Amino acid sequence: MKLLLLVYALTASLANTNNIRTSHPAPSLFDDVPSFPLFNAAEPGLHLPALGLGVGFYGVNNEPYGTYPECGAEPHGDPPLPSPPGCGPNTQKAVYTWLSKAGGVRLDCANSYYNHRSVAQGIKQSLIDRSKIFILSKVGPSFPLGYNETINQTLDILKELQTDWIDSLLVHWPIMDNPDSSDPVCNITNPLTYNEKQCRLSTWSAMVLLFNRGLVRSIGVSNYNITHLQEIIDAGLPLPSVNQVSFHPYIYRTGRADLLAFCQKNRIQLVAYSPLGVPDVHQFPVEHQSQGATGMARTLLEDPLITSLAKTYNRTPAQILLRWIHQLGIASNPRSMNETHMIENLAIASNPFTISDNDMTRIANLAQDTCNVDSDWYECVGNGNLP
Numbered sequence: 001m002k003l004l005l006l007v008y009a010l011t012a013s014l015a016n017t018n019n020i021r022t023s024h025p026a027p028s029l030f031d032d033v034p035s036f037p038l039f040n041a042a043e044p045g046l047h048l049p050a051l052g053l054g055v056g057f058y059g060v061n062n063e064p065y066g067t068y069p070e071c072g073a074e075p076h077g078d079p080p081l082p083s084p085p086g087c088g089p090n091t092q093k094a095v096y097t098w099l100s101k102a103g104g105v106r107l108d109c110a111n112s113y114y115n116h117r118s119v120a121q122g123i124k125q126s127l128i129d130r131s132k133i134f135i136l137s138k139v140g141p142s143f144p145l146g147y148n149e150t151i152n153q154t155l156d157i158l159k160e161l162q163t164d165w166i167d168s169l170l171v172h173w174p175i176m177d178n179p180d181s182s183d184p185v186c187n188i189t190n191p192l193t194y195n196e197k198q199c200r201l202s203t204w205s206a207m208v209l210l211f212n213r214g215l216v217r218s219i220g221v222s223n224y225n226i227t228h229l230q231e232i233i234d235a236g237l238p239l240p241s242v243n244q245v246s247f248h249p250y251i252y253r254t255g256r257a258d259l260l261a262f263c264q265k266n267r268i269q270l271v272a273y274s275p276l277g278v279p280d281v282h283q284f285p286v287e288h289q290s291q292g293a294t295g296m297a298r299t300l301l302e303d304p305l306i307t308s309l310a311k312t313y314n315r316t317p318a319q320i321l322l323r324w325i326h327q328l329g330i331a332s333n334p335r336s337m338n339e340t341h342m343i344e345n346l347a348i349a350s351n352p353f354t355i356s357d358n359d360m361t362r363i364a365n366l367a368q369d370t371c372n373v374d375s376d377w378y379e380c381v382g383n384g385n386l387p
């Protein structure tokens with residue numbers, strides 16, 4: 001019965017999709033902006049715009065790093081959970097500024113950011129046609145995954161974003177231990193049926209269905225390591241077109257260089273999150289403010305090598321970091337509420353400059369993240385000992 005309902009929901013949604021799509025020009029392939037081609041489970045010819053706007057916020061229990069403008073969530077839940085003031089409007093303003101003023105086209109969203117409606121408002125306010133905007137979003141991890149959950153969640157995301165297709169849909173995290181999934185291999189409360197690897201594969205099968213039905217133009221994953229990607233290969237399922245992971249010089253040698261080589265070999269486009277090393281990290285709660293003990297510079301943007309290269313190339317420190325990522329063949333999505341920063345970030349691809357091979361290596365050799373203060377912070381995922 002549940003399956004029947006699902007098929008009805010999908011069919012209704014597909015009918016809706018066709019109707020709405022006819023009111024737009026054909027969706028762009030985004031090969032006319034600085035971009036990377038997508039392969040594997042992606043519509044033929046589809047490109048991923050090199051720079052996106054991060055619209056996510058991160059913190060425990062939906063608390064943002066600090067206060068304005070780092071928050072992202074709109075009031076959500078039933079009854080609505082309290083949300084820091086201005087969070088929904090901040091998202092809307094950032095999206096509007098990115099699309100209308102800065103000239104960006106890709107948005108990096110996620111269901112777990114609880115701000116899809118505000119993203120939709122920002123898009124509406126921009127007056128830019130949906131066909132010219134590349135929307136990436138993610139399912140999980142604060143919502144249960146599994147076969148049916150993945151499909152239902154995607155239908156909800158489409159409604160919240162007021163769109164009938166998503167350009168790239170990712171599985172947000174490989175760890176699937178939600179107690180609320182109806183998929184037996186995903187429901188952690190039943191140890192007899194729960195199997196995290198099978199849950200990942202069941203979730204991925206649903207992603208493949210969504211892709212085959214045309215609700216999403218490409219599918220991918222996020223925070224997957226080589227083992228997780230190999231599971232998909234071994235299962236003989238279509239490979240993700242994208243893997244989004246934290247990526248900046250301080251973590252290059254703690255697992256990222258190997259992952260990059262693996263993804264390149266399998267034509268999986270790597271996308272960098274936290275590309276600037278989360279410079280507002282100093283707004284973490286008090287107990288995290290003394291991160292200097294890790295040996296890391298207070299922020300990557302203040303690293304002496306980065307600031308000296310900024311002078312050499314007559315660019316900003318942020319541009320050095322983003323250009324380094326770009327030259328490695330990786331897309332990125334810095335978060336910003338600041339129009340000048342947005343324009344600056346986009347310029348690394350629209351008004352390019354070249355970092356020499358020698359300087360590329362010097363930046364890569366900055367790697368120093370030992371994560372020995374608090375290994376729970378996500379940017380320490382993949383932590384390992386430096387060679």
Ligand code: NDP
Nearest residue numbers: 054055056273274275276277278280318334335336337341
């Ligand atoms: P970032 O490295 O993007 O850092 C964001 C900070 O950088 C903001 O304080 C912003 O301030 C500042 N900034 C942006 N541009 C510049 C610039 N040109 N010069 C100086 N400062 C600048 O960290 P995030 O962790 O936010 O990562 C970005 C995005 O990646 C997220 O929003 C989200 O979409 C995604 N992400 C995905 C995750 C996943 O699991 N898949 C996990 C974490 C993030 P200002 O507003 O003043 O510009």
